[in-house]
Amino acid sequence: MTRTQSLRNGMIYVFRLLDRPDAAALRQRVRPEHKAYLAAVADRIAFAGPLTHDDGVTMIGSLLAVDFPDRDAAMAWLAGEPFTRAGLYAGVEVHAFVNLWPQRAGFPPAP
Numbered sequence: 001m002t003r004t005q006s007l008r009n010g011m012i013y014v015f016r017l018l019d020r021p022d023a024a025a026l027r028q029r030v031r032p033e034h035k036a037y038l039a040a041v042a043d044r045i046a047f048a049g050p051l052t053h054d055d056g057v058t059m060i061g062s063l064l065a066v067d068f069p070d071r072d073a074a075m076a077w078l079a080g081e082p083f084t085r086a087g088l089y090a091g092v093e094v095h096a097f098v099n100l101w102p103q104r105a106g107f108p109p110a111p
Contacts, residue, residue: 001022008066012046013074014097017083018061020090029057040065041077046099061089063098 019027038048044067051061062083068074072096078084084092 008071010044010100011071012065012067012069012097014095015050015062015066015074015078016091016093016095017064017089018051018091019059019088023088024059026086026088027083028052030086030088031080035082037082038053038064044068061091071096 030109038045042093046065046067048066049062050059054060066074066077067078078092078094083089102109
């Protein structure tokens, strides 16, 4: 099964997750666990990465788009996510997402 086929089997859920103030040290400490947790669903990720200040470096949250069979599965996954368990997020939004403009080119490589 290709990645495109996998992403069409469920629904993509977009997670907009904003850090609580003064949580940079917590984010850095838990980040390896967070990345490992994401790796477990890598074949279902449409996109994922940190939200940053305009400097492009200072992390202030996360934006993830992941394929799940339904909202219950998405919310269960979020509940087990290491940043969530550590209390990093001050704000959480989860939305179903329908991609009406398929990506034609890759994003620039991460620095």
